Amino acid sequence: MTTRLSLSALPSLSGVAVPGYARDGLSAGIVHFGVGNFHRAHQAVYLDDLFALGEAHDWALVGAGVREADEAMRQKLGAQDWLTTVVEQEADASTARVTGSMIDYLPPGDSAAIIACLADPAIRIVSLTITEGGYYIDPASQRFDPSHPDIAHDAAHPDAPKTVFGLILAGLQRRRELGIVPFTVxxxxxxxxxxxxxxxxxxxxxxxxxxxLAAWVKASVAFPNGMVDRITPATSDREKSLLAEQFGVDDAWPVFCESFRQWVLEDNFPAGRPALEKVGVQFVSDVAPYEHMKIRILNGGHATIAYPAGLLDIHFVHEAMEHPLIAAFLRKVETEEIIPVVPPVPDTDLNGYLALCERRFANPKIGDTIRRLCLDGSNRQPKFIIPSALDRENANGGLTGLALVSALWCRYCFGTSDSGAVIEPNDPNWDRLTVQARKARDNPAAWIEMTDIYGALSQSKAFRSAFTRALQSLWTQGTKATLEAYLADRL
Incomplete structure (x- = not known):
């Protein structure tokens, strides 16, 4: 028998931790755009921990969004009083908790209501998890693209914006007009x-x-850098069933994740902030070293294992780590090409960090999928892989492994695995990528000539040569034989 999640049902839950504070004692201090699984497994959990200490009860979360899909999340969470069940899974244990740090969710599309909330003096932080592709960044230059149609719309209709940034700017403008201190973004x-x-x-x-207005934003609004980390797969019927079977909770959108979590933040919050250092958040003057480490080693590592696993029809990430060729491929690329161009991180051994990542990837309980890791390569490769390759090029170092990662992505975007199974579209730019991948089968240069993705790396003779060898091997020999050749230094 299962119990439907709600505030009234909390006392009846067994074997599940519940909020140790009164929800009606919370008030809003943060508006968060992008109430997805990662946010509910990360920021919302840290705040829940802090509230349980009896502190910061005026820093509760209000959700917000701009996508049609956000309304589905809002409806499901609203029906359970904005509560979320978070299940932490390790190989030898699973624990469940209900978090209560979110107290409302503004209707997506109601720009007037969102702007009014942003103008409330009680709101002192506006946070975002809108994915790597949500920032209107030109892939090659990694700079803001003001010509994007969504941005052009908001520039023409500032009172009825469609983007997160249009809403944030409208909220900041309203506060400026009213003489209210700007919130931190x-x-x-x-x-x-x-x-x-x-x-x-x-x-x-x-x-x-x-x-x-632009000058005022730059002079008056704080935008702290931060590094966040917690492996959090998408929720499917599998997770809902596991929660019901193991813990007796009926949650319309639970979150499953690993027990590991990390958050490193620059301490730049002029309007104030909750005392998150009391629950494990690390505040530093410069987050860049931690950020480089995580994005290059962990996210780059995910990209490294994703595409060979996808081409070999492997479903789960832990299954990819059980494949000896993929695990060895990850370690060789990381130790020989990625870690050597990662700057030192205070009090951190980079090889030890890699070993930690490998253990996390191999967690059999998480249920993270290869398809999720393969998602949105056109936005992720320019952030997670191509910068390492450029650094290797600039250092006159070898980049055969990184070129192979790129070739595996290209081969994946052809749309079939090595077995001939169809790979369903898995990128906002899938149609374009598929066209280029098909051209590249006979002319590998067609792929890396996408200069909006590869930027200066497109001109690298060393990268072109290594990419061409790798892609030709993938087509003539297949993924397994190509990985074997790379591992034997024969590629």
Whole structure:
């Protein structure tokens, strides 16, 4: 028998931790855009921990969104009083908790209501998890793209914006007009310099409206950089069934994740912040070293195992780590090409960090899928793989492994695995990528000539040569034989 999740049902739950504070004692202090699984397994959990200490009860979360899919999440969470069941899974144990740090969710599309909430003096932080592809970044330059149609719309209709950045800017403008201190804008996405990227988007949109407004944003609004980490797969019927069977909870959208979590933040919150250092958040003056480590080693590692596993019809990430060729491929690329160009990180052994990542990837309980790791390569490769390859090029170092990672992505985007199984579209730019991948089968240069993705790397003779060898091997020998050749230094 299962119990439907709600506030009234909390006392009847058994074997599940529940909020140790009164929900009616919370008040809003943060508006969060992008109430997805990662946010509910990360920021919402840290706040739940802090509230349980009896602190920061005026820093509760209010959700917000701009996509049609956000309404489905809002309806499901609203029906269970904005509660979420978070299940932490390791190989030898699973634990469940209900978090209560979110107290409302603004209707997506109701820009007037969202802007009014953003203008409330009680809101002192606006945070975001909108994915790597949500920042309107030109892939090659990694700079804000003011010509994007969504941004052009918000510039033309500032009172009825469609984007997160249009809403944030409208909220900031309202506060400026009312003489209210600006809120801090805090990105929680896996983007190098995510605070700077977010500032460029908000100020870039402001510049299309009024140069003086853009200057005010840059001078008056804080955009701290941050590094976030917790492996959190998508929720499917599998997770809902596991929660019901193991813990007796009926949650419309539970979150499953690993027990490991990390959050490193620059301490730049002029309007105030909750004392998150009391629950494990690390505040530093410069987050860049931690960010480089995580994005290059962990996210780059995910990209490294994703495409060979996808081509070999492997479903789960832990199954990929059980494949000896893929596990060895990951370690060789990381130790020989990625880690050597990662700057030192305070009090951190990079090889030890890699070993930690390998253990996390191999966790059999997580249920993270290869398809999720393969998603949105056109936005992820320029952030997770191509920068390492450029650094190797600039250092005159070998980049055969990184070129192979790129070739595996190209082969994946052809749309069939080595067995001939169809790979369903898995990128916002899938149609374009498929066309280029088909051209590249006979002319490998066609792939890396996508300069909006590869930038200066497109001109690298060493990368072109290594990519060409790798892709030709993938087509003539297959994924397994190509990995074997690379591991034997024969590629």
């Amino acid at each position: 805090m990105s929680c996405d896996n983007i190098p310099g995510n605070g700077h990227v977010t500032e460029n988007a908000v100020a870039g949109l402001a510049a299309l409206l009024d140069p003086d």
